Amino acid sequence: MSWKLDSDRPIYTQLIEILKIEIVSGKLPPGSKFKSVRDLAMEAGVNPNTMQRAFAELEDLELLRTERTSGRFVTEDAELIGKTRDAIASAQFDLFAEKMEQLGFSKRELVDFVNKKVEVESDG
Amino acid sequence: MLKMLMKYEWKYIWKKLLLFAGILMFATLIGGLSTTQFDNLASPDQILGFLGAMFGFMFYYTLLIGAVIGFSLIVGIRFYKVVFGDMGYVTNTLPVSARQIYAAHLIVYGLCTFVISGLMQLSIMMVTNTMFTNMFNELNASDAADVSYLHFGPASLAEVFGLSEFGAGILMTLLLIVGTISSLLMIYAAVVLGQNWKRHKVWGAVVSYIIIYSIMMVAAWIVTIPYMIHMFMNAASMGDTAMPVFGPSFWVICLALSAVFGIATFCIMDHGMTKKLNLE
Amino acid sequence: MAEILSLDHLTKVYKGSDKPALDDITLTIGKGRIVGLLGPNGSGKTTLIKLINGLLTPTAGEIRVGGFAIGPESKAIVSYLPDRFCLPGDTSVKELIGFYRDFYSDFDTERAYGMLESLQIDPLSRIKTFSKGMKEKIQLILVMSRRAQLYVLDEPIAGVDPAARDYIIRTIIGNYQPDASVLLSTHLITDVENILDDVIFIKEGKVILSSPVEELRIAQGKSLDAYFREVFSC
Incomplete structure (x- = not known):
């Protein structure tokens, strides 16, 4: 996991973003067990209370569940994971689209551009 | 602990x-x-x-x-x-x-x-x-x-002190103990007093020790003077018996002086370490 | 009792000085918090830390650690890392561990040896044979191997190379217990701000700010380091 954190923004929101990405990309598979709060905090170089807060919010979003004796586990709700992924991707797309619009691309030009890029990717 | x-x-x-x-x-x-x-x-x-x-x-x-x-x-x-x-x-x-x-x-x-x-x-x-x-x-x-x-040896000391041999032994041991504690307390009190110097705390301790030691010597002399006078007066009348007999009272006063001194230096040390601790 | 440390109208005036080094400070630190004490040099950080540890006596006011006044009971639950290396040179690391174990019932010997091993430090070596950086790490290991209720770290990462800084910060995080708190003073804010729960800004002996860090980030929209520069700009 890459824990690149920006001190200008609240840390816990960034932790939530990073953990969400890990979950939706499948790096943390559904039903898998999380490392302990302290271990992850050490990895990320953050305060355990902050990591705990991120976990609490993930639990509110039901992306995570706590089993009192065994620990914390990623949800097995594939639909929820899919929805979360779409939400994140959507936000990324909006950013991209806005930028492209600033560059003067129309919607048609945008789609052609993306197709060309994807073809190049799959050829290469 | x-x-x-x-x-x-x-x-x-x-x-x-x-x-x-x-x-x-x-x-x-x-x-x-x-x-x-x-x-x-x-x-x-x-x-x-x-x-x-x-x-x-x-x-x-x-x-x-x-x-x-x-x-x-x-x-x-x-x-x-x-x-x-x-x-x-x-x-x-x-x-x-x-x-x-x-x-x-x-x-x-x-x-x-x-x-x-x-x-x-x-x-x-x-x-x-x-x-x-x-x-x-x-x-x-x-x-x-x-x-x-x-x-x-014990016998001659007993004669000098005006005590029994056993008494002399006890007195010597007592003086040794009190003297030991006093000399230690003087050192420790001096170190504590040296802490009052803003800089050169070590020299402060040395100077304090010299001052404390001098006070002790002066006090010891003041106590000894009456006995010295007594001794000279005795020597004049008794001829050539050189060694004076410092009676038990002298040694009691010595012990008392050491005790007072010990208590004073103890108070200095105690105060310095509990109330006024100011570590750099 | 939810607080591990409470200061009540704490004032310290050094002899021969008319300005107080600490001026009527009242604050508390809760359990399980990592708190940063930030301020420029001479602001009173070290004075405050020395008072908590009983190395100085207050001019006025009260300090309580775990409910205790400063004394043997408070010292038994505080683990202190001074801003300088203070351990005797001609003892071995093993003897030092024995010393700590003798005096502190909360000393975790296994943890100490574990940390020494991970740094490949030979416990039988004498302290004076180590480099400055290693000596400071050894001191840190001894301090962090105690299961204390309050860890007080005075400038733990100043004068230390970046790799060692990372090690120290990871050690502080790894040592975290929900019922123990950490108070650390520093002026190297960028390195530590991500591990702080709360921050106290101290200037010329007065507390000018006491706040959870994340709230500051939200309220100010900038990092703690940037905000500090703003507040303490010369």
């Missing part, structure tokens, strides 16, 4: 204590050997032997004084380092009270000083006995009896 503090002070000092004991034994040997040459006083052709004996004796004397000063320095420096030096950050944050800290030092180094003082007294007794035996081995019996008081 007090036991722990004492354990670590003992760990620090025991090797040095053995070293000092060894030095004292070596010095006693030198001193004793050199005084066996003292019967050569009258023979000019043995002048080299005599000079050798004199130097040997001076060497012995120097070693004794060196031992006293050296050990006092070690004790003082250790106290300073442990309480007020860099190590003070560790010592003063241990879960112990300041009283336990200096109690540990007083007990451990008090015992060490007691042992060293005792060894020194033994050494002096042995060497001066040897010395006077050799110096006066040509005297006849009656003259020898006259100077028998110069043989330092």
